[in-house]
Amino acid sequence: MGTLAYYEPHKFSAGALALAVHAMFFFLLYSSFNWHVKIPPGMVVEMWEKLPEPAPEIVPEPLPPPAPTKPEPAVSLKVAESIAAPKADIEIKEKKKAERAKKEKPAAKTSAQPDEKARQEELEKQRAQEEQQQRDKQRAAEERSARENERIKELKAKMRAEMDAATQGEVTRYKDLIQAKIRRNIVMPPDVAENAEAIFLLIVLPGGLVMDNPKLLKSSGNAAYDSAAERAIYKAQPLPVPQDAALSRMFRELRLSVKP
Numbered sequence: 001m002g003t004l005a006y007y008e009p010h011k012f013s014a015g016a017l018a019l020a021v022h023a024m025f026f027f028l029l030y031s032s033f034n035w036h037v038k039i040p041p042g043m044v045v046e047m048w049e050k051l052p053e054p055a056p057e058i059v060p061e062p063l064p065p066p067a068p069t070k071p072e073p074a075v076s077l078k079v080a081e082s083i084a085a086p087k088a089d090i091e092i093k094e095k096k097k098a099e100r101a102k103k104e105k106p107a108a109k110t111s112a113q114p115d116e117k118a119r120q121e122e123l124e125k126q127r128a129q130e131e132q133q134q135r136d137k138q139r140a141a142e143e144r145s146a147r148e149n150e151r152i153k154e155l156k157a158k159m160r161a162e163m164d165a166a167t168q169g170e171v172t173r174y175k176d177l178i179q180a181k182i183r184r185n186i187v188m189p190p191d192v193a194e195n196a197e198a199i200f201l202l203i204v205l206p207g208g209l210v211m212d213n214p215k216l217l218k219s220s221g222n223a224a225y226d227s228a229a230e231r232a233i234y235k236a237q238p239l240p241v242p243q244d245a246a247l248s249r250m251f252r253e254l255r256l257s258v259k260p
Contacts, residue, residue, distance in 0.1 A: 170247055175256070177240040182258055185235035189224035192260055196220040198229045202254040208238030217255070229258040 199218035203211040214233050219226050233256075241251045 181236040182232045185232040192225045198226045208241045
Protein backbone atom coordinates (compact mmCIF):
# COMPACT_ATOMS: atom_id res chain seq x y z
CA MET A 1 0.00 0.00 0.00
CA GLY A 2 1.24 3.53 -0.68
CA THR A 3 1.86 6.15 2.06
CA LEU A 4 -0.95 8.66 2.55
CA ALA A 5 0.18 12.33 2.76
CA TYR A 6 -1.96 14.66 4.94
CA TYR A 7 -2.06 18.37 4.29
CA GLU A 8 -1.46 20.60 7.33
CA PRO A 9 -2.82 24.07 6.56
CA HIS A 10 -1.16 25.85 9.61
CA LYS A 11 2.34 24.36 9.15
CA PHE A 12 3.68 27.24 7.02
CA SER A 13 2.35 30.01 9.30
CA ALA A 14 3.83 28.31 12.36
CA GLY A 15 7.22 28.15 10.76
CA ALA A 16 7.08 31.78 9.71
CA LEU A 17 6.13 32.80 13.27
CA ALA A 18 9.05 30.80 14.72
CA LEU A 19 11.47 32.40 12.28
CA ALA A 20 10.22 35.90 13.17
CA VAL A 21 10.61 35.22 16.88
CA HIS A 22 14.23 33.99 16.43
CA ALA A 23 15.09 37.00 14.29
CA MET A 24 13.73 39.39 16.96
CA PHE A 25 15.69 37.58 19.65
CA PHE A 26 18.99 37.93 17.75
CA PHE A 27 18.24 41.63 17.10
CA LEU A 28 17.66 42.37 20.76
CA LEU A 29 20.78 40.46 21.71
CA TYR A 30 22.88 42.40 19.25
CA SER A 31 21.50 45.80 20.18
CA SER A 32 22.04 45.22 23.90
CA PHE A 33 25.62 44.17 23.30
CA ASN A 34 26.45 47.33 21.32
CA TRP A 35 24.75 49.57 23.99
CA HIS A 36 26.97 48.40 26.82
CA VAL A 37 30.30 48.60 24.87
CA LYS A 38 32.19 51.91 25.70
CA ILE A 39 35.18 53.23 23.72
CA PRO A 40 37.91 54.56 26.11
CA PRO A 41 38.80 58.25 25.58
CA GLY A 42 42.10 59.03 23.79
CA MET A 43 45.06 60.64 25.62
CA VAL A 44 46.84 63.72 24.22
CA VAL A 45 50.52 64.31 25.11
CA GLU A 46 51.99 67.83 24.74
CA MET A 47 55.78 68.07 24.02
CA TRP A 48 57.84 70.97 25.55
CA GLU A 49 61.29 71.99 24.30
CA LYS A 50 62.17 73.57 27.68
CA LEU A 51 60.53 74.10 31.02
CA PRO A 52 58.52 77.34 31.43
CA GLU A 53 59.74 80.06 33.77
CA PRO A 54 58.25 79.94 37.23
CA ALA A 55 55.39 82.40 37.84
CA PRO A 56 56.02 85.27 40.26
CA GLU A 57 54.87 84.64 43.81
CA ILE A 58 51.70 86.52 44.69
CA VAL A 59 51.60 87.82 48.25
CA PRO A 60 48.00 88.22 49.53
CA GLU A 61 47.02 91.64 50.94
CA PRO A 62 46.31 91.73 54.67
CA LEU A 63 42.60 91.71 55.51
CA PRO A 64 41.22 94.77 57.38
CA PRO A 65 40.58 94.23 61.07
CA PRO A 66 36.96 93.34 61.92
CA ALA A 67 34.72 96.14 63.21
CA PRO A 68 34.30 96.06 66.95
CA THR A 69 30.92 94.68 68.00
CA LYS A 70 29.02 95.62 71.17
CA PRO A 71 28.49 92.87 73.61
CA GLU A 72 25.07 91.33 73.38
CA PRO A 73 24.37 91.49 77.13
CA ALA A 74 24.62 95.30 77.05
CA VAL A 75 22.17 95.47 74.12
CA SER A 76 19.72 93.14 75.81
CA LEU A 77 20.03 95.19 79.01
CA LYS A 78 19.23 98.45 77.23
CA VAL A 79 16.31 96.84 75.42
CA ALA A 80 15.04 95.48 78.70
CA GLU A 81 15.44 98.93 80.28
CA SER A 82 13.66 100.59 77.33
CA ILE A 83 10.81 98.05 77.65
CA ALA A 84 10.66 98.27 81.44
CA ALA A 85 10.63 102.10 81.44
CA PRO A 86 7.20 102.48 79.72
CA LYS A 87 5.78 99.75 81.94
CA ALA A 88 6.97 101.57 85.03
CA ASP A 89 5.56 104.86 83.72
CA ILE A 90 2.21 103.17 83.01
CA GLU A 91 2.12 101.67 86.50
CA ILE A 92 2.93 105.05 88.06
CA LYS A 93 0.23 106.75 85.98
CA GLU A 94 -2.28 104.06 86.96
CA LYS A 95 -1.44 104.52 90.64
CA LYS A 96 -1.77 108.29 90.38
CA LYS A 97 -5.06 107.91 88.54
CA ALA A 98 -6.39 105.54 91.22
CA GLU A 99 -5.30 107.97 93.97
CA ARG A 100 -7.04 110.88 92.19
CA ALA A 101 -10.18 108.76 91.80
CA LYS A 102 -10.14 107.97 95.52
CA LYS A 103 -9.75 111.63 96.34
CA GLU A 104 -12.48 112.67 93.90
CA LYS A 105 -15.01 110.09 95.10
CA PRO A 106 -15.82 111.87 98.39
CA ALA A 107 -16.11 115.13 96.50
CA ALA A 108 -18.48 113.49 94.07
CA LYS A 109 -20.50 112.12 96.96
CA THR A 110 -20.63 115.51 98.64
CA SER A 111 -21.63 117.14 95.37
CA ALA A 112 -24.23 114.43 94.80
CA GLN A 113 -25.79 115.03 98.24
CA PRO A 114 -26.82 118.62 97.47
CA ASP A 115 -28.13 117.47 94.10
CA GLU A 116 -30.19 114.75 95.80
CA LYS A 117 -31.44 117.22 98.38
CA ALA A 118 -32.37 119.73 95.69
CA ARG A 119 -34.14 117.00 93.76
CA GLN A 120 -36.10 115.96 96.86
CA GLU A 121 -37.05 119.57 97.52
CA GLU A 122 -38.17 119.96 93.93
CA LEU A 123 -40.27 116.79 94.20
CA GLU A 124 -41.83 118.01 97.45
CA LYS A 125 -42.58 121.37 95.87
CA GLN A 126 -44.11 119.73 92.83
CA ARG A 127 -46.18 117.41 95.05
CA ALA A 128 -47.41 120.38 97.11
CA GLN A 129 -48.37 122.22 93.92
CA GLU A 130 -50.27 119.20 92.65
CA GLU A 131 -52.10 118.83 95.98
CA GLN A 132 -52.96 122.55 95.95
CA GLN A 133 -54.25 122.25 92.39
CA GLN A 134 -56.33 119.25 93.42
CA ARG A 135 -57.78 121.18 96.36
CA ASP A 136 -58.52 124.15 94.12
CA LYS A 137 -60.28 121.90 91.63
CA GLN A 138 -62.31 120.27 94.41
CA ARG A 139 -63.22 123.67 95.88
CA ALA A 140 -64.25 124.94 92.46
CA ALA A 141 -66.35 121.81 91.90
CA GLU A 142 -68.02 122.25 95.29
CA GLU A 143 -68.72 125.90 94.55
CA ARG A 144 -70.22 125.00 91.18
CA SER A 145 -72.32 122.29 92.83
CA ALA A 146 -73.46 124.72 95.52
CA ARG A 147 -74.39 127.34 92.92
CA GLU A 148 -76.25 124.73 90.89
CA ASN A 149 -78.12 123.50 93.97
CA GLU A 150 -78.99 127.07 94.90
CA ARG A 151 -80.20 127.73 91.37
CA ILE A 152 -82.32 124.56 91.44
CA LYS A 153 -83.64 125.51 94.86
CA GLU A 154 -84.58 128.98 93.66
CA LEU A 155 -86.18 127.51 90.55
CA LYS A 156 -88.17 125.06 92.65
CA ALA A 157 -89.24 127.84 95.02
CA LYS A 158 -90.28 129.96 92.05
CA MET A 159 -92.21 127.09 90.52
CA ARG A 160 -93.81 126.32 93.88
CA ALA A 161 -94.74 129.95 94.31
CA GLU A 162 -96.20 130.04 90.82
CA MET A 163 -98.06 126.80 91.46
CA ASP A 164 -99.23 128.08 94.82
CA ALA A 165 -100.35 131.28 93.23
CA ALA A 166 -102.15 129.39 90.47
CA THR A 167 -103.61 126.96 92.97
CA GLN A 168 -104.66 129.74 95.29
CA GLY A 169 -106.22 131.50 92.38
CA GLU A 170 -108.17 128.36 91.48
CA VAL A 171 -109.17 127.84 95.10
CA THR A 172 -110.37 131.43 95.36
CA ARG A 173 -112.28 131.11 92.12
CA TYR A 174 -114.08 127.95 93.24
CA LYS A 175 -114.83 129.44 96.67
CA ASP A 176 -116.42 132.43 94.96
CA LEU A 177 -118.53 130.08 92.86
CA ILE A 178 -119.66 128.16 95.97
CA GLN A 179 -120.50 131.37 97.89
CA ALA A 180 -122.43 132.76 94.95
CA LYS A 181 -124.49 129.59 94.66
CA ILE A 182 -125.23 129.61 98.42
CA ARG A 183 -126.29 133.28 98.39
CA ARG A 184 -128.76 132.58 95.63
CA ASN A 185 -130.41 130.02 97.88
CA ILE A 186 -130.64 132.21 101.06
CA VAL A 187 -134.07 133.29 102.23
CA MET A 188 -133.02 136.52 103.83
CA PRO A 189 -134.68 137.16 107.25
CA PRO A 190 -135.62 140.72 108.27
CA ASP A 191 -133.33 143.11 110.08
CA VAL A 192 -130.02 141.54 108.86
CA ALA A 193 -127.07 143.85 108.97
CA GLU A 194 -125.20 144.43 105.73
CA ASN A 195 -121.88 143.32 107.26
CA ALA A 196 -123.24 140.12 108.76
CA GLU A 197 -120.96 137.09 108.27
CA ALA A 198 -121.44 133.49 109.30
CA ILE A 199 -118.43 131.10 108.96
CA PHE A 200 -119.03 127.35 108.54
CA LEU A 201 -116.73 124.31 108.33
CA LEU A 202 -117.90 121.91 105.65
CA ILE A 203 -116.75 118.34 104.84
CA VAL A 204 -117.19 118.11 101.07
CA LEU A 205 -117.14 114.88 99.08
CA PRO A 206 -115.48 114.74 95.61
CA GLY A 207 -118.85 115.08 93.90
CA GLY A 208 -119.65 118.33 95.77
CA LEU A 209 -122.03 116.85 98.35
CA VAL A 210 -121.79 118.00 101.98
CA MET A 211 -121.26 115.21 104.52
CA ASP A 212 -122.96 115.64 107.91
CA ASN A 213 -124.24 118.98 109.14
CA PRO A 214 -122.21 122.11 108.50
CA LYS A 215 -120.39 123.23 111.65
CA LEU A 216 -120.86 126.87 112.58
CA LEU A 217 -117.45 128.31 113.51
CA LYS A 218 -118.50 131.96 113.87
CA SER A 219 -122.01 133.35 114.22
CA SER A 220 -123.10 136.46 112.44
CA GLY A 221 -124.84 137.70 115.62
CA ASN A 222 -128.23 137.01 114.07
CA ALA A 223 -129.52 133.49 114.75
CA ALA A 224 -132.12 133.75 112.00
CA TYR A 225 -129.41 134.61 109.43
CA ASP A 226 -127.22 131.77 110.66
CA SER A 227 -130.08 129.27 110.21
CA ALA A 228 -130.93 130.72 106.78
CA ALA A 229 -127.28 130.37 105.69
CA GLU A 230 -127.16 126.73 106.84
CA ARG A 231 -130.36 125.90 104.91
CA ALA A 232 -128.94 127.64 101.82
CA ILE A 233 -125.86 125.38 101.99
CA TYR A 234 -127.99 122.27 101.80
CA LYS A 235 -130.01 123.70 98.92
CA ALA A 236 -126.86 124.59 96.94
CA GLN A 237 -125.71 120.93 96.75
CA PRO A 238 -123.80 119.69 94.82
CA LEU A 239 -121.34 122.49 95.37
CA PRO A 240 -119.16 123.53 92.39
CA VAL A 241 -115.82 121.95 93.44
CA PRO A 242 -112.87 121.44 91.05
CA GLN A 243 -112.50 118.13 89.20
CA ASP A 244 -108.70 118.12 89.55
CA ALA A 245 -107.70 115.64 92.26
CA ALA A 246 -105.02 117.92 93.73
CA LEU A 247 -107.41 120.84 93.98
CA SER A 248 -110.29 118.64 95.09
CA ARG A 249 -108.28 117.56 98.17
CA MET A 250 -108.02 121.19 99.18
CA PHE A 251 -111.85 121.37 99.32
CA ARG A 252 -112.22 118.28 101.51
CA GLU A 253 -112.44 120.48 104.61
CA LEU A 254 -113.79 123.81 103.45
CA ARG A 255 -113.84 126.88 105.67
CA LEU A 256 -116.60 128.92 104.10
CA SER A 257 -117.74 132.48 104.82
CA VAL A 258 -121.39 133.28 104.02
CA LYS A 259 -122.28 136.98 103.65
CA PRO A 260 -125.62 138.59 102.59
